[in-house]
Amino acid sequence: MRCTGELQLRTCLRTAAGCERMTDLAQSIGDVLAPTLGSVEIVELTRLTAGANRETWSFDAVAADERTPLILQMERGVDPAHAGACARDGMVLRAVAAAGAPVPEVVASGDLPNALGRSYVVTRRIDGETIARRLQRDQRWTAARERFVGDCARALVQIHAVDPGTEGLEALPRITDPLGPIRESYLALDDPHPAFDLALRWLDRNRPDPRPATLVHGDFRLGNLLLDEAGLAAVLDWEIANVGDPNADLGWLCVRAWRFGSPRRVGGLGSGDDLLAAYNAAAGTNVDRRTLRWWELWGTVRWGGMCLGMGGTFRLGLTNSIELGMIGRRVVENEADIVDLLHELLEER
Amino acid sequence: MNDTPPLPGLPPRSSPPLDAPDAQALIGAVIDYLRDELMPRTDGADRWNLRIAANALTVAVREVSDGPAAVGAHRERLAELGYADDRELSEAIRNGDVDDRFGEVLDAVAAAVADSLAIANPGYRD
Numbered sequence: 001m002r003c004t005g006e007l008q009l010r011t012c013l014r015t016a017a018g019c020e021r022m023t024d025l026a027q028s029i030g031d032v033l034a035p036t037l038g039s040v041e042i043v044e045l046t047r048l049t050a051g052a053n054r055e056t057w058s059f060d061a062v063a064a065d066e067r068t069p070l071i072l073q074m075e076r077g078v079d080p081a082h083a084g085a086c087a088r089d090g091m092v093l094r095a096v097a098a099a100g101a102p103v104p105e106v107v108a109s110g111d112l113p114n115a116l117g118r119s120y121v122v123t124r125r126i127d128g129e130t131i132a133r134r135l136q137r138d139q140r141w142t143a144a145r146e147r148f149v150g151d152c153a154r155a156l157v158q159i160h161a162v163d164p165g166t167e168g169l170e171a172l173p174r175i176t177d178p179l180g181p182i183r184e185s186y187l188a189l190d191d192p193h194p195a196f197d198l199a200l201r202w203l204d205r206n207r208p209d210p211r212p213a214t215l216v217h218g219d220f221r222l223g224n225l226l227l228d229e230a231g232l233a234a235v236l237d238w239e240i241a242n243v244g245d246p247n248a249d250l251g252w253l254c255v256r257a258w259r260f261g262s263p264r265r266v267g268g269l270g271s272g273d274d275l276l277a278a279y280n281a282a283a284g285t286n287v288d289r290r291t292l293r294w295w296e297l298w299g300t301v302r303w304g305g306m307c308l309g310m311g312g313t314f315r316l317g318l319t320n321s322i323e324l325g326m327i328g329r330r331v332v333e334n335e336a337d338i339v340d341l342l343h344e345l346l347e348e349r
Numbered sequence: 350m351n352d353t354p355p356l357p358g359l360p361p362r363s364s365p366p367l368d369a370p371d372a373q374a375l376i377g378a379v380i381d382y383l384r385d386e387l388m389p390r391t392d393g394a395d396r397w398n399l400r401i402a403a404n405a406l407t408v409a410v411r412e413v414s415d416g417p418a419a420v421g422a423h424r425e426r427l428a429e430l431g432y433a434d435d436r437e438l439s440e441a442i443r444n445g446d447v448d449d450r451f452g453e454v455l456d457a458v459a460a461a462v463a464d465s466l467a468i469a470n471p472g473y474r475d
Binding site: 192193194195196197198200201202205322323325326329330332333335336339340342343346 | 465474
Protein backbone atom coordinates (compact mmCIF):
# COMPACT_ATOMS: atom_id res chain seq x y z
CA MET A 1 0.00 0.00 0.00
CA ARG A 2 2.91 2.25 0.84
CA CYS A 3 4.47 1.47 -2.52
CA THR A 4 1.25 2.14 -4.41
CA GLY A 5 1.14 5.58 -2.81
CA GLU A 6 4.69 6.33 -3.90
CA LEU A 7 3.93 5.22 -7.43
CA GLN A 8 0.88 7.44 -7.57
CA LEU A 9 2.97 10.32 -6.29
CA ARG A 10 5.61 9.75 -8.95
CA THR A 11 2.97 9.75 -11.65
CA CYS A 12 1.34 12.81 -10.12
CA LEU A 13 4.63 14.72 -10.08
CA ARG A 14 5.21 14.13 -13.77
CA THR A 15 2.11 16.10 -14.67
CA ALA A 16 1.64 19.86 -14.62
CA ALA A 17 -1.48 19.37 -12.51
CA GLY A 18 0.61 17.38 -10.02
CA CYS A 19 3.17 20.19 -9.71
CA GLU A 20 0.39 22.69 -9.27
CA ARG A 21 -1.17 20.54 -6.56
CA MET A 22 2.16 20.36 -4.69
CA THR A 23 2.55 24.15 -4.86
CA ASP A 24 -1.03 24.64 -3.67
CA LEU A 25 -0.48 22.17 -0.83
CA ALA A 26 2.73 23.93 0.28
CA GLN A 27 0.83 27.23 0.26
CA SER A 28 -2.04 25.77 2.32
CA ILE A 29 0.38 24.23 4.83
CA GLY A 30 2.07 27.62 5.20
CA ASP A 31 -1.34 29.16 5.84
CA VAL A 32 -2.35 26.73 8.61
CA LEU A 33 1.08 27.08 10.27
CA ALA A 34 1.17 30.89 10.14
CA PRO A 35 -0.64 31.43 13.49
CA THR A 36 1.95 29.30 15.36
CA LEU A 37 5.16 29.62 13.31
CA GLY A 38 4.63 32.96 11.61
CA SER A 39 5.52 33.35 7.96
CA VAL A 40 7.37 30.20 6.80
CA GLU A 41 8.43 28.70 3.51
CA ILE A 42 7.53 25.01 3.01
CA VAL A 43 10.39 23.03 1.42
CA GLU A 44 11.18 19.38 0.69
CA LEU A 45 7.51 18.47 0.70
CA THR A 46 7.34 14.68 0.21
CA ARG A 47 4.45 12.27 0.56
CA LEU A 48 5.44 9.40 2.87
CA THR A 49 2.35 7.20 2.89
CA ALA A 50 -1.18 7.15 1.66
CA GLY A 51 -3.42 4.83 3.62
CA ALA A 52 -7.10 4.28 3.06
CA ASN A 53 -8.13 7.18 5.28
CA ARG A 54 -5.22 9.59 5.51
CA GLU A 55 -2.07 10.92 3.90
CA THR A 56 1.25 11.60 5.60
CA TRP A 57 3.61 14.28 4.29
CA SER A 58 7.11 15.28 5.40
CA PHE A 59 8.50 18.79 4.95
CA ASP A 60 10.61 21.52 6.51
CA ALA A 61 9.20 24.90 7.53
CA VAL A 62 11.84 27.56 6.91
CA ALA A 63 11.71 30.93 8.65
CA ALA A 64 14.39 33.65 8.51
CA ASP A 65 16.62 32.06 11.12
CA GLU A 66 15.12 28.64 11.74
CA ARG A 67 14.34 25.40 9.91
CA THR A 68 11.78 23.10 11.54
CA PRO A 69 11.39 19.48 10.35
CA LEU A 70 7.68 18.58 10.40
CA ILE A 71 5.14 15.87 9.57
CA LEU A 72 1.62 16.57 8.31
CA GLN A 73 -1.16 14.04 8.59
CA MET A 74 -4.49 14.85 7.00
CA GLU A 75 -7.65 13.10 5.98
CA ARG A 76 -7.53 11.78 2.48
CA GLY A 77 -11.01 12.56 1.34
CA VAL A 78 -14.29 13.64 2.82
CA ASP A 79 -15.47 10.32 4.27
CA PRO A 80 -17.79 11.46 7.07
CA ALA A 81 -16.83 8.38 9.14
CA HIS A 82 -13.30 9.77 9.48
CA ALA A 83 -14.03 13.49 9.43
CA GLY A 84 -12.12 15.23 12.15
CA ALA A 85 -9.96 12.19 12.95
CA CYS A 86 -6.62 13.94 12.42
CA ALA A 87 -7.65 16.96 14.48
CA ARG A 88 -8.76 14.54 17.20
CA ASP A 89 -5.29 12.90 17.05
CA GLY A 90 -3.88 16.35 17.77
CA MET A 91 -5.93 16.57 20.97
CA VAL A 92 -4.93 13.05 22.01
CA LEU A 93 -1.23 13.76 21.37
CA ARG A 94 -1.40 16.91 23.46
CA ALA A 95 -3.06 15.05 26.35
CA VAL A 96 -0.54 12.22 26.18
CA ALA A 97 2.42 14.61 25.98
CA ALA A 98 1.11 16.36 29.09
CA ALA A 99 1.22 12.97 30.86
CA GLY A 100 4.91 12.69 29.99
CA ALA A 101 4.70 9.90 27.39
CA PRO A 102 7.05 10.10 24.40
CA VAL A 103 5.03 11.40 21.45
CA PRO A 104 5.76 13.86 18.63
CA GLU A 105 5.12 17.44 19.71
CA VAL A 106 2.01 18.91 18.09
CA VAL A 107 2.73 22.19 16.30
CA ALA A 108 -0.76 22.74 14.89
CA SER A 109 -3.95 20.79 14.40
CA GLY A 110 -7.41 21.69 13.32
CA ASP A 111 -10.82 20.72 12.14
CA LEU A 112 -12.68 22.28 9.25
CA PRO A 113 -12.78 24.94 8.08
CA ASN A 114 -9.09 25.51 7.33
CA ALA A 115 -6.84 26.25 4.36
CA LEU A 116 -6.17 22.53 3.73
CA GLY A 117 -9.87 21.77 3.46
CA ARG A 118 -9.50 18.71 5.66
CA SER A 119 -8.88 17.92 9.30
CA TYR A 120 -5.12 17.77 9.95
CA VAL A 121 -2.35 17.54 12.51
CA VAL A 122 1.22 18.84 12.14
CA THR A 123 3.90 17.46 14.47
CA ARG A 124 7.64 17.82 14.80
CA ARG A 125 9.53 15.20 12.79
CA ILE A 126 11.72 13.06 15.01
CA ASP A 127 14.79 11.20 13.77
CA GLY A 128 14.86 7.49 14.39
CA GLU A 129 13.83 4.10 13.09
CA THR A 130 10.47 2.33 12.95
CA ILE A 131 11.22 -0.58 10.61
CA ALA A 132 11.05 -3.78 12.65
CA ARG A 133 13.71 -5.80 10.84
CA ARG A 134 16.29 -3.03 11.16
CA LEU A 135 15.49 -2.53 14.84
CA GLN A 136 15.80 -6.24 15.44
CA ARG A 137 19.10 -6.71 13.58
CA ASP A 138 21.19 -3.56 13.12
CA GLN A 139 24.13 -3.02 15.46
CA ARG A 140 23.12 0.63 15.73
CA TRP A 141 20.02 -0.22 17.81
CA THR A 142 21.65 -2.59 20.32
CA ALA A 143 21.19 -0.28 23.31
CA ALA A 144 17.64 0.64 22.26
CA ARG A 145 16.79 -3.06 21.97
CA GLU A 146 17.98 -3.74 25.49
CA ARG A 147 15.79 -0.94 26.84
CA PHE A 148 12.81 -1.75 24.61
CA VAL A 149 10.56 -3.72 26.97
CA GLY A 150 11.14 -1.34 29.89
CA ASP A 151 10.60 1.71 27.67
CA CYS A 152 7.34 0.26 26.30
CA ALA A 153 6.09 -0.56 29.80
CA ARG A 154 6.86 2.97 31.03
CA ALA A 155 5.20 4.63 28.02
CA LEU A 156 2.11 2.45 28.38
CA VAL A 157 1.79 3.26 32.08
CA GLN A 158 1.97 6.98 31.17
CA ILE A 159 -0.61 6.61 28.38
CA HIS A 160 -2.94 4.61 30.63
CA ALA A 161 -2.69 7.29 33.32
CA VAL A 162 -4.24 9.92 31.03
CA ASP A 163 -7.68 10.83 32.34
CA PRO A 164 -10.14 9.72 29.62
CA GLY A 165 -12.31 12.67 30.68
CA THR A 166 -9.62 15.13 29.47
CA GLU A 167 -11.00 17.78 27.14
CA GLY A 168 -10.62 16.68 23.53
CA LEU A 169 -10.82 12.97 24.29
CA GLU A 170 -14.62 12.81 24.46
CA ALA A 171 -14.72 11.97 20.71
CA LEU A 172 -12.78 8.71 21.23
CA PRO A 173 -14.74 5.47 20.92
CA ARG A 174 -15.64 3.89 24.28
CA ILE A 175 -15.19 0.12 24.24
CA THR A 176 -17.11 -1.54 27.08
CA ASP A 177 -16.96 -5.14 25.75
CA PRO A 178 -13.59 -5.85 24.10
CA LEU A 179 -15.02 -8.90 22.31
CA GLY A 180 -17.87 -6.88 20.77
CA PRO A 181 -15.99 -5.01 18.03
CA ILE A 182 -13.77 -7.93 16.98
CA ARG A 183 -16.71 -10.36 16.88
CA GLU A 184 -18.86 -7.93 14.90
CA SER A 185 -16.21 -7.16 12.29
CA TYR A 186 -15.48 -10.90 11.83
CA LEU A 187 -19.17 -11.86 11.55
CA ALA A 188 -19.89 -8.99 9.16
CA LEU A 189 -17.46 -10.53 6.65
CA ASP A 190 -19.59 -13.73 6.68
CA ASP A 191 -16.60 -15.97 5.93
CA PRO A 192 -16.57 -18.63 8.66
CA HIS A 193 -13.17 -19.64 10.03
CA PRO A 194 -13.72 -22.18 12.85
CA ALA A 195 -10.41 -21.21 14.52
CA PHE A 196 -11.73 -17.66 14.97
CA ASP A 197 -14.95 -19.00 16.47
CA LEU A 198 -13.06 -21.29 18.87
CA ALA A 199 -11.01 -18.31 20.03
CA LEU A 200 -14.04 -16.02 20.45
CA ARG A 201 -15.92 -18.75 22.34
CA TRP A 202 -12.98 -19.46 24.66
CA LEU A 203 -12.34 -15.75 25.23
CA ASP A 204 -16.00 -15.20 26.12
CA ARG A 205 -16.02 -18.07 28.66
CA ASN A 206 -12.67 -17.26 30.27
CA ARG A 207 -12.71 -13.49 30.71
CA PRO A 208 -10.16 -12.02 33.10
CA ASP A 209 -11.22 -9.33 35.57
CA PRO A 210 -11.73 -6.11 33.64
CA ARG A 211 -9.67 -3.06 34.57
CA PRO A 212 -11.16 0.42 34.82
CA ALA A 213 -11.30 2.05 31.39
CA THR A 214 -8.38 4.30 30.44
CA LEU A 215 -6.99 5.86 27.30
CA VAL A 216 -5.82 2.97 25.08
CA HIS A 217 -3.44 3.52 22.16
CA GLY A 218 -4.98 0.65 20.24
CA ASP A 219 -2.04 -0.08 17.90
CA PHE A 220 0.99 -0.07 20.22
CA ARG A 221 3.49 -2.38 18.48
CA LEU A 222 6.71 -2.57 16.52
CA GLY A 223 6.20 -0.50 13.37
CA ASN A 224 4.38 2.28 15.23
CA LEU A 225 7.17 2.83 17.74
CA LEU A 226 9.99 5.20 16.78
CA LEU A 227 13.31 4.29 18.38
CA ASP A 228 16.55 6.24 18.47
CA GLU A 229 19.90 5.21 19.94
CA ALA A 230 18.68 6.10 23.44
CA GLY A 231 15.52 3.97 23.24
CA LEU A 232 11.82 4.65 22.62
CA ALA A 233 11.64 8.19 21.20
CA ALA A 234 8.00 8.41 20.14
CA VAL A 235 4.77 6.44 20.06
CA LEU A 236 3.16 7.05 16.63
CA ASP A 237 -0.11 6.25 14.85
CA TRP A 238 -2.90 7.17 17.23
CA GLU A 239 -5.52 6.56 14.59
CA ILE A 240 -7.39 3.82 16.49
CA ALA A 241 -6.97 5.17 20.02
CA ASN A 242 -9.98 4.49 22.23
CA VAL A 243 -11.12 4.35 25.81
CA GLY A 244 -11.24 0.81 27.14
CA ASP A 245 -9.40 -1.86 29.12
CA PRO A 246 -5.70 -0.89 29.16
CA ASN A 247 -4.63 -4.54 29.08
CA ALA A 248 -5.58 -4.44 25.39
CA ASP A 249 -2.34 -2.53 24.68
CA LEU A 250 -0.26 -5.12 26.56
CA GLY A 251 -1.78 -8.07 24.69
CA TRP A 252 -1.61 -6.37 21.29
CA LEU A 253 2.11 -5.67 21.82
CA CYS A 254 2.65 -9.44 22.25
CA VAL A 255 0.77 -10.58 19.12
CA ARG A 256 2.99 -12.79 17.04
CA ALA A 257 2.61 -10.72 13.86
CA TRP A 258 4.62 -7.93 15.55
CA ARG A 259 7.54 -10.24 16.34
CA PHE A 260 8.42 -10.26 12.63
CA GLY A 261 9.88 -13.74 12.80
CA SER A 262 11.83 -13.42 16.05
CA PRO A 263 10.84 -15.79 18.85
CA ARG A 264 10.61 -13.38 21.79
CA ARG A 265 7.08 -12.40 22.73
CA VAL A 266 7.33 -8.61 22.87
CA GLY A 267 8.14 -7.43 19.36
CA GLY A 268 10.75 -10.16 19.13
CA LEU A 269 12.86 -8.14 21.57
CA GLY A 270 11.80 -9.21 25.06
CA SER A 271 9.73 -11.60 27.13
CA GLY A 272 6.13 -11.23 28.23
CA ASP A 273 7.20 -11.80 31.83
CA ASP A 274 9.64 -8.88 31.63
CA LEU A 275 6.90 -6.69 30.17
CA LEU A 276 4.51 -7.64 32.98
CA ALA A 277 7.14 -7.12 35.68
CA ALA A 278 8.07 -3.65 34.37
CA TYR A 279 4.46 -2.60 33.76
CA ASN A 280 3.13 -3.85 37.10
CA ALA A 281 6.00 -2.22 39.00
CA ALA A 282 5.39 1.16 37.35
CA ALA A 283 1.57 1.05 37.33
CA GLY A 284 1.05 -0.60 40.72
CA THR A 285 -1.07 -3.27 39.03
CA ASN A 286 -1.07 -7.05 39.21
CA VAL A 287 -1.66 -8.16 35.61
CA ASP A 288 -0.75 -11.86 35.48
CA ARG A 289 0.59 -14.07 32.73
CA ARG A 290 -2.75 -15.75 31.99
CA THR A 291 -4.45 -12.37 31.62
CA LEU A 292 -1.72 -11.29 29.20
CA ARG A 293 -2.28 -14.50 27.19
CA TRP A 294 -6.04 -13.79 27.09
CA TRP A 295 -5.35 -10.36 25.61
CA GLU A 296 -2.73 -11.75 23.22
CA LEU A 297 -5.37 -14.18 21.91
CA TRP A 298 -7.83 -11.29 21.70
CA GLY A 299 -5.25 -9.31 19.69
CA THR A 300 -4.57 -12.27 17.41
CA VAL A 301 -8.27 -12.57 16.55
CA ARG A 302 -8.43 -8.80 16.05
CA TRP A 303 -5.47 -8.82 13.64
CA GLY A 304 -6.88 -11.91 11.90
CA GLY A 305 -10.14 -10.07 11.26
CA MET A 306 -8.21 -7.09 9.88
CA CYS A 307 -6.26 -9.41 7.52
CA LEU A 308 -9.51 -11.09 6.42
CA GLY A 309 -10.94 -7.65 5.63
CA MET A 310 -7.85 -6.48 3.72
CA GLY A 311 -7.74 -9.71 1.71
CA GLY A 312 -11.50 -9.28 1.27
CA THR A 313 -11.00 -6.07 -0.71
CA PHE A 314 -9.16 -8.17 -3.31
CA ARG A 315 -11.76 -10.96 -3.23
CA LEU A 316 -14.53 -8.41 -3.79
CA GLY A 317 -12.70 -6.94 -6.77
CA LEU A 318 -12.21 -3.58 -5.07
CA THR A 319 -8.46 -3.73 -5.72
CA ASN A 320 -6.13 -5.70 -7.98
CA SER A 321 -3.23 -5.32 -5.55
CA ILE A 322 -1.44 -8.67 -5.27
CA GLU A 323 -0.16 -7.49 -1.90
CA LEU A 324 -3.69 -7.15 -0.53
CA GLY A 325 -4.69 -10.47 -2.07
CA MET A 326 -1.72 -12.13 -0.37
CA ILE A 327 -2.77 -10.65 2.99
CA GLY A 328 -5.85 -12.84 2.56
CA ARG A 329 -3.57 -15.87 2.40
CA ARG A 330 -1.90 -14.73 5.63
CA VAL A 331 -5.13 -15.20 7.60
CA VAL A 332 -4.02 -18.80 8.17
CA GLU A 333 -1.00 -17.44 10.08
CA ASN A 334 -3.44 -15.90 12.54
CA GLU A 335 -5.36 -19.17 12.69
CA ALA A 336 -2.10 -21.01 13.47
CA ASP A 337 -1.31 -18.49 16.22
CA ILE A 338 -4.85 -18.96 17.59
CA VAL A 339 -4.66 -22.76 17.79
CA ASP A 340 -1.14 -22.59 19.29
CA LEU A 341 -2.32 -20.13 21.96
CA LEU A 342 -5.46 -22.15 22.69
CA HIS A 343 -3.41 -25.33 23.09
CA GLU A 344 -1.08 -23.46 25.45
CA LEU A 345 -3.99 -22.03 27.46
CA LEU A 346 -5.83 -25.38 27.69
CA GLU A 347 -2.67 -27.20 28.84
CA GLU A 348 -2.00 -24.60 31.56
CA ARG A 349 -5.38 -25.27 33.10
CA MET B 350 19.34 -30.40 -37.93
CA ASN B 351 20.80 -33.79 -38.55
CA ASP B 352 23.91 -32.77 -36.57
CA THR B 353 22.08 -32.27 -33.25
CA PRO B 354 22.09 -35.32 -31.01
CA PRO B 355 18.70 -37.01 -30.61
CA LEU B 356 16.70 -36.08 -27.47
CA PRO B 357 16.40 -38.71 -24.76
CA GLY B 358 12.95 -40.11 -23.91
CA LEU B 359 10.71 -37.49 -22.23
CA PRO B 360 9.57 -37.73 -18.60
CA PRO B 361 5.96 -38.94 -18.27
CA ARG B 362 3.26 -36.29 -18.32
CA SER B 363 1.45 -35.64 -15.01
CA SER B 364 -2.08 -35.16 -16.40
CA PRO B 365 -2.78 -36.80 -19.76
CA PRO B 366 -4.40 -35.88 -22.08
CA LEU B 367 -3.01 -32.46 -21.09
CA ASP B 368 0.39 -31.74 -22.52
CA ALA B 369 3.50 -30.85 -20.59
CA PRO B 370 4.86 -28.68 -19.07
CA ASP B 371 2.03 -28.87 -16.54
CA ALA B 372 0.64 -26.03 -14.40
CA GLN B 373 3.25 -26.52 -11.68
CA ALA B 374 6.13 -26.42 -14.14
CA LEU B 375 4.71 -23.39 -15.98
CA ILE B 376 4.21 -21.42 -12.77
CA GLY B 377 7.67 -22.50 -11.61
CA ALA B 378 9.21 -21.14 -14.82
CA VAL B 379 7.43 -17.79 -14.30
CA ILE B 380 8.67 -17.63 -10.68
CA ASP B 381 12.26 -18.19 -11.88
CA TYR B 382 11.84 -15.50 -14.54
CA LEU B 383 10.49 -12.95 -12.03
CA ARG B 384 13.15 -13.69 -9.42
CA ASP B 385 16.23 -14.36 -11.51
CA GLU B 386 15.67 -12.09 -14.53
CA LEU B 387 13.37 -9.22 -13.58
CA MET B 388 14.01 -8.59 -9.89
CA PRO B 389 17.77 -7.92 -10.23
CA ARG B 390 16.98 -5.26 -12.86
CA THR B 391 14.46 -3.34 -10.73
CA ASP B 392 14.39 -1.45 -7.46
CA GLY B 393 12.01 0.27 -5.06
CA ALA B 394 8.30 -0.39 -5.49
CA ASP B 395 8.77 -2.50 -8.65
CA ARG B 396 11.19 -4.83 -6.89
CA TRP B 397 8.89 -5.10 -3.87
CA ASN B 398 5.87 -5.88 -6.04
CA LEU B 399 7.83 -8.49 -8.02
CA ARG B 400 8.84 -10.15 -4.77
CA ILE B 401 5.19 -10.32 -3.71
CA ALA B 402 4.13 -11.57 -7.15
CA ALA B 403 6.75 -14.35 -7.10
CA ASN B 404 5.72 -15.28 -3.56
CA ALA B 405 2.06 -15.42 -4.64
CA LEU B 406 3.02 -17.88 -7.37
CA THR B 407 4.92 -20.11 -4.91
CA VAL B 408 1.64 -20.36 -2.94
CA ALA B 409 -0.26 -21.13 -6.15
CA VAL B 410 2.21 -23.87 -7.10
CA ARG B 411 1.90 -25.55 -3.69
CA GLU B 412 -1.89 -25.25 -3.89
CA VAL B 413 -1.90 -26.98 -7.28
CA SER B 414 0.04 -29.94 -5.87
CA ASP B 415 -1.21 -30.17 -2.25
CA GLY B 416 -4.54 -28.32 -2.29
CA PRO B 417 -6.82 -31.22 -3.29
CA ALA B 418 -5.47 -33.48 -0.51
CA ALA B 419 -5.90 -30.69 2.07
CA VAL B 420 -9.49 -30.06 0.96
CA GLY B 421 -10.27 -33.81 1.13
CA ALA B 422 -8.72 -34.28 4.56
CA HIS B 423 -10.63 -31.26 5.86
CA ARG B 424 -13.94 -32.67 4.59
CA GLU B 425 -13.23 -36.01 6.30
CA ARG B 426 -12.37 -34.36 9.62
CA LEU B 427 -15.54 -32.25 9.44
CA ALA B 428 -17.60 -35.38 8.71
CA GLU B 429 -16.06 -37.16 11.70
CA LEU B 430 -17.15 -34.23 13.86
CA GLY B 431 -20.59 -34.35 12.26
CA TYR B 432 -20.54 -31.19 10.14
CA ALA B 433 -20.82 -30.63 6.40
CA ASP B 434 -18.70 -27.51 6.14
CA ASP B 435 -16.93 -24.69 8.00
CA ARG B 436 -20.16 -22.71 8.28
CA GLU B 437 -21.91 -25.51 10.19
CA LEU B 438 -18.91 -26.03 12.46
CA SER B 439 -18.51 -22.30 13.13
CA GLU B 440 -22.19 -21.96 14.01
CA ALA B 441 -21.99 -24.97 16.33
CA ILE B 442 -19.00 -23.42 18.11
CA ARG B 443 -20.84 -20.07 18.43
CA ASN B 444 -23.92 -21.81 19.86
CA GLY B 445 -21.85 -23.64 22.49
CA ASP B 446 -22.66 -27.04 20.94
CA VAL B 447 -19.00 -28.18 21.12
CA ASP B 448 -18.16 -26.83 24.59
CA ASP B 449 -18.07 -30.40 26.00
CA ARG B 450 -15.57 -31.56 23.35
CA PHE B 451 -13.68 -28.32 22.82
CA GLY B 452 -10.25 -30.00 22.83
CA GLU B 453 -11.28 -32.56 20.22
CA VAL B 454 -12.64 -29.85 17.90
CA LEU B 455 -9.54 -27.72 18.51
CA ASP B 456 -7.32 -30.62 17.42
CA ALA B 457 -9.32 -31.12 14.22
CA VAL B 458 -9.23 -27.40 13.43
CA ALA B 459 -5.49 -27.32 14.21
CA ALA B 460 -4.92 -30.13 11.69
CA ALA B 461 -6.81 -28.22 8.98
CA VAL B 462 -4.88 -25.06 9.82
CA ALA B 463 -1.59 -26.98 9.55
CA ASP B 464 -2.53 -28.22 6.05
CA SER B 465 -3.54 -24.72 4.94
CA LEU B 466 -0.38 -23.19 6.43
CA ALA B 467 1.79 -25.77 4.67
CA ILE B 468 0.51 -24.32 1.38
CA ALA B 469 0.40 -20.61 2.26
CA ASN B 470 3.62 -20.31 4.28
CA PRO B 471 5.32 -23.60 5.18
CA GLY B 472 8.16 -21.94 7.10
CA TYR B 473 5.86 -19.92 9.38
CA ARG B 474 6.30 -21.92 12.57
CA ASP B 475 10.09 -22.39 12.16
